[in-house]
Amino acid sequence: MQHFAELFIASVLLAGLYAAMAFGLGLIYGVLRIVNLAHGGVIMAGAYAGWWLYETVGLDPYLSLIPVAAAAFLFGVVIYRLLVRRLPRGAAGGVQSLLLLFGVWLILRNIAYLLFTGNDQTLRTSYSTKALSLANASISVNRVAVFFIALAILLFLHLLLRKTYLGKAIRAVAQNPDSCTLVGIPIERIYALTFGIGTALAAAGGLLGATLFPFSPSFGSAELLKSFVVVVLGGLGSIAGTAIAALILAMVEIFSILIPGFPVYLTAAVGFVLLVLVLVLRPGGLFGQRVLG
Amino acid sequence: MDILRPATKLAAAAVCCAAVATAPARAQTEIKIGATLPLTGAESRIGGFYKEGYDLAFEEWNKKGGLDVGGKKMKLNLQLLDDTSTQATAASLADRLINSEKVNFLLGTYATNLVEAQSVVAEQNEIPYVNGGGAATAIYKRGYKWVFGLLSPVEILATSMMEWVDSEQKAGKLPKPASIALVWENTSHGKDFRKGVTEFAEKSKGGYKVVVDESFELGGKDFSALLDKVKAANADMFLADAHLPDYITMQRQYVTAGMCNKVISYGARGPEKQATDALGKEHVQYIVSAVWWSSQLADKNKLAGDFVQKFKAKYGGRNPEWYQALGYETARTLFTAIEKAGSLDREKVRQTLAQLKIPSILPGGELDFPAKFGQQVHAPFVVQQNMPDGKSPIIAPPDSALAKGIAPNPSCAKSASK
Numbered sequence: 096m097q098h099f100a101e102l103f104i105a106s107v108l109l110a111g112l113y114a115a116m117a118f119g120l121g122l123i124y125g126v127l128r129i130v131n132l133a134h135g136g137v138i139m140a141g142a143y144a145g146w147w148l149y150e151t152v153g154l155d156p157y158l159s160l161i162p163v164a165a166a167a168f169l170f171g172v173v174i175y176r177l178l179v180r181r182l183p184r185g186a187a188g189g190v191q192s193l194l195l196l197f198g199v200w201l202i203l204r205n206i207a208y209l210l211f212t213g214n215d216q217t218l219r220t221s222y223s224t225k226a227l228s229l230a231n232a233s234i235s236v237n238r239v240a241v242f243f244i245a246l247a248i249l250l251f252l253h254l255l256l257r258k259t260y261l262g263k264a265i266r267a268v269a270q271n272p273d274s275c276t277l278v279g280i281p282i283e284r285i286y287a288l289t290f291g292i293g294t295a296l297a298a299a300g301g302l303l304g305a306t307l308f309p310f311s312p313s314f315g316s317a318e319l320l321k322s323f324v325v326v327v328l329g330g331l332g333s334i335a336g337t338a339i340a341a342l343i344l345a346m347v348e349i350f351s352i353l354i355p356g357f358p359v360y361l362t363a364a365v366g367f368v369l370l371v372l373v374l375v376l377r378p379g380g381l382f383g384q385r386v387l388g
Numbered sequence: 389m390d391i392l393r394p395a396t397k398l399a400a401a402a403v404c405c406a407a408v409a410t411a412p413a414r415a416q417t418e419i420k421i422g423a424t425l426p427l428t429g430a431e432s433r434i435g436g437f438y439k440e441g442y443d444l445a446f447e448e449w450n451k452k453g454g455l456d457v458g459g460k461k462m463k464l465n466l467q468l469l470d471d472t473s474t475q476a477t478a479a480s481l482a483d484r485l486i487n488s489e490k491v492n493f494l495l496g497t498y499a500t501n502l503v504e505a506q507s508v509v510a511e512q513n514e515i516p517y518v519n520g521g522g523a524a525t526a527i528y529k530r531g532y533k534w535v536f537g538l539l540s541p542v543e544i545l546a547t548s549m550m551e552w553v554d555s556e557q558k559a560g561k562l563p564k565p566a567s568i569a570l571v572w573e574n575t576s577h578g579k580d581f582r583k584g585v586t587e588f589a590e591k592s593k594g595g596y597k598v599v600v601d602e603s604f605e606l607g608g609k610d611f612s613a614l615l616d617k618v619k620a621a622n623a624d625m626f627l628a629d630a631h632l633p634d635y636i637t638m639q640r641q642y643v644t645a646g647m648c649n650k651v652i653s654y655g656a657r658g659p660e661k662q663a664t665d666a667l668g669k670e671h672v673q674y675i676v677s678a679v680w681w682s683s684q685l686a687d688k689n690k691l692a693g694d695f696v697q698k699f700k701a702k703y704g705g706r707n708p709e710w711y712q713a714l715g716y717e718t719a720r721t722l723f724t725a726i727e728k729a730g731s732l733d734r735e736k737v738r739q740t741l742a743q744l745k746i747p748s749i750l751p752g753g754e755l756d757f758p759a760k761f762g763q764q765v766h767a768p769f770v771v772q773q774n775m776p777d778g779k780s781p782i783i784a785p786p787d788s789a790l791a792k793g794i795a796p797n798p799s800c801a802k803s804a805s806k
Contacts (some may be wrong), residue, residue: 098620105612112609193634213432215633217666224671226644235644308609308640309633309666313430319606345610352613359614360574360605 101232102160102353104347107235111242114341115165115303117329118248119296121337124326129179130189132196134297134322135315136203141301142310143207146218156218156306157240163302164295171294174199175287200315205236207312215309223306241303245338247303248296252334255292265289317363324366328373330380340381344369412493418463419455419732421722422485423495424506429473431499433690434711438498438521441715442466444702449723458730464723471497475505482509492732493518495718496537498711500524500576507535516738518723520718523680524576528762536741536757537717537764538750542577542629545656545678546584548769550596552676552784553625553651554588556795559594562624562650569600569623569649571614571638573630578603581629581655599623606631611638612645619647624796629655636666643671650796651676659772673776674797676783681710681750684782684790685770692749717749751788 116138123131141163148159151218179347182192226233268275268285275282304310304318325344329336347369348362373381423442426435446466454463467489471478478497485491486509494510496503496519503522511515511532523539539635556562566764570585572578582601589596599621604614615638618626619796626649630638642652657663658677686693695716699708708716721744726732729740741757748755750767757763771784773793 098616101616102613105610105616108610109610111510208428209434213428213430215636215662217636217662219666219668223666224640224643224668226646233644233646235641304609308637309662311430311633317609321609349610349613352617358574360603362613363605 102349103346104229104234105230106349107238107342108238108242110338110342110345111238111245111344112300112303112307113321113325115241115245115248116297116300116318117325117337117341118252118334119293120322121326121329121334122252122296123290123293126265126294127179127194127286127334129182129192130323131290131293131297132193132319133174133199133203134196134293134315135319137170137297137315138301138304138318139207139310139315140203140297140310141167142169142305142314143211143216144298145302145305146216146310149218149220153288156302157218157244160244160299160302164299167298168291168295170298171291172287174294175290179290180283180286202317205314211311211312213311214338215311216305217309218305220306237306242305244303248299249334249338256334261285261288274294275381299330324370325372328381330382333380333382336380336382343381362385415460418465418491419457419726420465420467420489420491421493421495421719422467422469422482422489422491423472424469424478424481424485424497424499424502426473426502427470431473431502434498435470435473437709437711438715440699440703441469441520441708441712442468442495442715442719444699444712445716445719445723447702448698455723455727457726457732467491471502471506473499473502475501478502479505479509482506483513485514486510486515490773491515493722493726493734493737495519495722496521500527503527503537507532511535515734516601516722516741518718518722518725518741520621520714521716523580525580525762525764526576528764529775530762532762534738535763536721538714538721538755539680540750540765540767540769542580542655542767543584543587543762545769546581546627546629547588548784549627549653549676549678549771550585550588552771553795554592554595554791555784556651556793561795565594565597565622566625566650567597567599567621568625568627569621570598570602571600571618571626571628571630572603573606573634574603575606577655578629585627604634606634608634608637611641614646615641615645619645623649625649625651625653627651627653627655631659632657632660632662635660636663639663639667639671639675643667648797648800650800652797653677656680656775664774664778669776669778670769674776674794674799675774676771676793677773677780678771679710680767680769681713682770682772682782683707683709683713683787685749685751687749687790688788689749689753691747691753695749713749721746721748721755751785 120134144163145156145159148154222236225236264285266281268282272282325340329340344366346364351357351362351365425438435769446464450464453461466801469481469604471481494515494517498521504527505520511534517534518536520538522537523542525541557564572582589598634656653676656679658675666674683696725737725740729736745756751770752767768785770782772780772789773783774780781791782788
């Protein structure tokens with residue numbers, strides 16, 4: 096029972112990290128219908144930005160979430176204005192958007208190699224190895240912090256999309272951009288803001304990841320794949336679905352160790368098997384394809 | 389005259405042909421040695437270290453006027469290309485070096501997967517390929533004739549470490565039987581490590597019992613389930629084989645979970661500055677590691693001492709790590725074989741390499757390429773242990789040891805008394 100409780104806590108905390116990394120990808124797909132492959136590059140850039148702020152000015156990684164997310168937001172808006180805006184909309188722009196954003200990712204990665212070399216970096220704070228005791232289990236302070244920040248991001252997105260004019264406009268654009276033009280919603284601005292918010296969330300996710308494990312310029316590839324699994328499982332465009340899917344993925348990965356004879360190195364594959372099953376049986380995701388619900 | 393005319397023409401043609409045929413041999417005043425290294429990409433840091441080793445060796449021999457090939461001094465020319473840490477590029481560049489650049493011999497790249505891909509090209513083109521960057525036994529089990537490896541297999545890493553553990557057990561410092569939680573990355577490196585530990589445990593006839601035997605995916609994000617299993621097994625020893633990022637992530641989770649084992653190891657990882665910076669000195673102390681080479685060998689091996697001196701002189705007093713040492717030794721071995729063969733003939737140099745037995749900077753002090761191991765060096769590893777003062781002295785094998793190893797891990801007694 097104790098072992099089970101420890102595994103459950105570990106799954107919930109891991110889900111927080113997965114959700115934090117996937118929100119941005121889900122938001123951008125939900126509104127622009129673009130699979131943002133630059134998401135992996137921004138996750139990596141967020142990790143380096145947080146590390147750089149900590150190493151140079153001593154800013155705590157959790158405090159640096161604000162400037163890093165703000166810078167990433169601006170970066171996202173610029174990328175949208177300069178590049179993404181020129182792509183054909185909808186399915187017609189599918190392949191072009193994949194190639195273009197993959198190119199952005201490669202550029203970001205190579206800039207990181209130039210600036211920081213291929214060395215692994217780590218963020219070490221005074222509380223990096225501190226633990227809390229809960230249900231006789233030792234839990235990393237960092238993992239708890241990441242979980243609560245992921246919850247805060249979920250709440251922020253919910254309030255933004257439900258309670259603000261911008262959120263309502265984002266949802267409207269996601270539902271029917273043509274009608275939005277008719278009623279005077281500036282859809283290009285909404286797209287740019289959404290791309291900016293999605294990019295900011297990716298950078299925040301990367302920074303949170305950097306508080307837990309080492310990173311290098313190749314950081315972001317595995318995270319992008321996990322985010323993709325989470326977003327598809329949760330139903331493209333569903334923010335709450337993303338959070339629940341992150342929990343399901345984390346639980347499947349963590350609890351698979353209890354299967355006798357199951358090799359632990361295959362836990363990552365479990366997520367992809369789940370992805371294939373969902374795509375075959377429920378192509379809209381476990382919680383149905385929603386428009387930013 | 390008419391009868392002589394065709395003969396004269398024939399003779400003239402023969403002279404021309406002979407002149408053309410001998411022209412390249414006369415023109416060759418230098419030996420072209422090709423190599424690729426991961427100078428960019430994921431392995432760029434280590435690729436740069438190997439380059440330092442290669443550069444030092446080439447500079448040293450060229451200063452002496454080059455290699456003595458059959459009584460003639462020939463300068464060395466290194467044609468080094470960047471394989472960008474990718475297998476496909478490593479293989480295609482090796483092909484380019486052999487068939488376009490017409491190099492005489494090849495030096496290998498770094499990392500098992502790259503060497504694995506590149507060695508196929510060398511074998512197909514029948515060119516001697518000496519590498520110091522591929523340790524997996526899988527590379528040398530293919531029956532290749534032209535591939536020579538200086539990195540001892542990771543199985544020996546595990547065996548060298550277990551021999552030290554065994555000496556501590558025999559001294560009564562570790563329980564008998566001692567239980568082992570064995571955790572290894574799912575790569576050929578990890579599989580060789582696992583093989584070394586499990587075979588040692590089997591041969592010990594009850595001295596060791598593997599109670600956890602689990603693999604994990606490279607670059608894991610969460611090892612809590614795996615560590616939970618290790619904790620539940622209450623093993624005496626925690627032996628893992630991991631790359632640096634996984635070592636840091638796993639050890640961080642190990643520490644926060646309040647775990648402690650009488651012996652703890654992450655294979656070749658342990659004394660890295662990055663790990664100490666990431667985890668804190670107090671959280672890496674008493675970790676045991678085993679590596680292919682250490683600059684501490686300078687005190688015990690004259691050749692290693694000379695190498696360390698030359699390296700420091702060239703690179704601003706910096707101590708070399710095993711990567712630079714292996715790079716240097718790989719180049720030095722090929723140079724020695726060419727001189728001993730007295731020829732640039734590939735087959736002659738291959739045969740010389742296959743029979744070579746020379747003093748070496750490697751632990752054990754001698755180097756050869758045993759045919760029974762697929763021409764892979766089987767030198768011992770040096771076992772080190774992180775001490776509270778931040779140093780990581782060699783604790784085994786006895787002929788290289790500079791300090792006495794500590795077992796059981798004193799940190800466990802401290803955490804138990806808290």
